[in-house]
Amino acid sequence: MKKILVIEDEEFVRENILELLDSEGLEVFGAENGRIGVDLAQQQQPDLILCDVMMPELDGYGVLTTLRQDSILATIPFIFLTAKAAKVDFRQGMELGADDYLTKPFTRAELLGAIASRLKKQEAVQEHYNTEIQQAKDRLSYLAHHDSLTELPNRLSLQELFKQVQPQDDNYQEVLAVLFVGLDRFSKINDNLGSDFGDSLLKAVAIRLKACVDDQDIVARINADQFTVILAKRNHKKDAADVAQSILTSISKIFVVAAQEVFITASIGLAFYRRDSIELQQLLSYAKKAMLQAKQQGGNQYQFYTATFHIISVDYLNLETSLRHALEREELVVYYQPQVDLKTGKISGAEALLRWHHPQRGIIKPDKFIPIAEETGLIIPIGEWVLQAACKQTKIWQDAGFHCLRVAVNLSGRQFSQIDLSQKILQILRETGFHPQHIDLELTESMLVSNTEVAIRRLKTLKSLGMQIAVDDFGTGYSSLSYLQEFPFDILKIDRCFVRNITANPHNAAITEAIIQIAKTLELKLIAEGVETEAELNFVCRHNCDLMQGYLFSEPVPPQEFEKLLFSGKNLQFSPKQDHEAKVR
Known part of the structure; x- marks a missing residue:
């Protein structure tokens, strides 16, 4: 039943309208002045509002202005009731956002016709909006489950597909094999012939992989040049080995890419369900170790996983040993990458990013040592040190005049x-004197989905302390609307892989627009990361992102360099002639 609010100071007129609409089966309620009308609108959120223009205290124009400033009430159809018939009065109401005018006295048919027309239009708008949201959800769902380059299932989808073929019977006699396929020398081809050539080659490899397996089998892309094949039902391990050999044979045949012949081989590792593990992640890990063993033996071959494999490089062990002393030797440094407000063009904050200044190797990137820190548990003391250093340094800048x-x-x-995460964070805040309302804690999607109830509880605890929660690298993991609605996020960061070359890549543009649309619907703040060109900057400005960060404005820099950016007043300059265009100044 549709709800209609009638705001009319003349009691006789108001009661007549309420009685008429009630007889039509509509739920109605009335207000004798504009103030009460606004309160009722906020409480009841009606489907349509009829409002007199001339009223004491707050007139109809004031009511409409107030409602249009409320994001929840701004779209409610609004019809003025007035004895004024001058065009200037009509124009004033329309400019404020009125949907229609009824001139007193009006007939029953005119009133019901106006209401029906506006409700029908509102329903059409809502239906269109719901369709767009559903399309955006569908695009994100596809993104969450597929590799955008090869259209193969991705790691997340692989987990779900594995459950479908995973044997449920303990007496299962057939063989389920997991193959980890790594391309040999792909990085050299990519470096010498370019990433576009490399992408085309990966697409061609994906096609050949699918041609080597049955319909019931699964082929997925894990990362840059690595694929996984799950052979769902084979009679013997030899059958799995035969498939591995057919893949090697197929890939070793000449590829023709962009009218150029190229030769490449692959290395394959095999692990078997139940013999090696019943967990997919463990099977992938074992198959990858076997694949690395095949590479070490020259490539273009397959290897079965055995428990005797100990493929841990000397370099890995040396890094682990050095990392254990990096904190005490003060080799770790926090860099800061500016986050720029796209409304003001000014630096509003920074992301704290860890760097390791190794005495012999120089700067070691996080992707080299963070996995080691995670695996060894060193990430706990390192992470606490980063938080303390970032809070201490930012407090210094705030005290220097950059208060917000x-x-x-x-x-x-x-x-x-x-x-005890929240207690540790509180202790750091007390020691540094830093206010929690100025901290954004960034988490990746994959950290939250294994135990959603516990994750939600911890996030709410952190939010209760005053901090904001950001989901980082959005779009590269689970990326569902229900996931966004379920967790108490404040900020969504669009991953750099979607921002990169966005103006030349319609697929990325469509995905990014879908992410932006859903984030705005959920009233999340949007940060576009990895903005490297003015075209990318103009795109995120045009689509109303709130903040940006990326090399176009500044790479991550040491504290002293970030301080120079602050005091120099470096900002984005928006073009006065063309909307949504900006340049770095």
């Missing part, structure tokens, strides 16, 4: 799983 400066700090999976 924010800092974003990444939490690792191990940190987030600590039972």
Whole structure:
């Protein structure tokens, strides 16, 4: 039943309208002045409002202005009732956002016709809106489950597909094999012939992989040049080996890419369900180790996983040993990458990013040592040190006059799983004197989905302390609307892989627009990361992102360099002639 609010100071007129609409089966309620009308609108959220123009205290124009400033009430159809018939009065109401006018006295048919027309239009708008949201959800769902380059299932989809073929019977006699396929020398081809050539080659490899297996089998892309094949039903292990050999044979045949012949081979590792493990992640790990063994023996071959494999490089062990001393030797440094407000063009905060200044190797990137820190547990003390350093440094900048400066700090999976995480953060805040309302804690999607109830509880605890929660690298993991609605996020960061070349890549543009649309619907703040060109900047400006960060404005820099950016007043300059265009100044 549709709800109609009637705001009319003349009691006789108001009661007549209420009685008429009630007889039509509509739920109605009335207000004798504009103030009460606004309160009722906020409480009842009607489907349509009829409002007199001339009223004491707050007239109809004031009511409409107030409602249009409320995001929840702004779209409610609004019809003026007035004895004024001058065009200037009509124009004033329409400019404020009125949907229609009824001139007193009006007939029953005119009133019901106006109401029906506006409700029908509102329903059409809502239906269109719902369709767009559903399309955006569908695009995100596809993104969450498929590799955008090869259209193969991705790692998330692989987990779900594995459950479908995973044997449920303990007496299962057939063989289920997991193959980890790594391309040999792909990085050299990519470096020498370019990433576009490499992408085309990967697409061609994906096609050949699918041609080597049955319809019931699964082919997925895990990362850059690595694929996984799950052979769902084979009679013997030899059958799995035969498939592995057919893949090697197929891939070793000449590829023709962009009218150029190229030769490449693959290395394959095999692990078997139940013999090696019943968990997919463990099977993938074992198959990958076997694949690396095949590479070490020259490539273009397959290897079965055995428990005797100990493929841990000397370099890995040396890094682990050095990392254990990096904190005490003060080799770790926090860099800061500016986050820029796209409304003001000014620096509003920074993301704290860890760097390792190794005495012999120089700067070691996080992707080299963070996995080691995660695996060994060193990420706990390192993560606490980063948070303390970031809070201490940002407090110094705030005291220097940049009072509202924010800092974003990444939490690792191990940190987030600590039972006493909130107590540790509170202790750091007390020691540094930093206010929690200026901290954004960034978490990745994959950290939250294993135990959603516990994750939600911990996030709510952190939010209760005053901090904001950001979901990092959005769009690369689970990326569902229900997931966004379920967790108490404040900020959504669009991953750099979607921002990169967005103006030349319609697929990325469509995905990014879908992410933006859903984030705005959920009233999340949007940060576009990895903005490297003015075209990318103009795109995120045009689509109303709130903040940006990326090399176009500044790479991550040491504290002293970030301080120079602050005091120099470096900002984005928006073009006065063309909307949504900006340049770095």
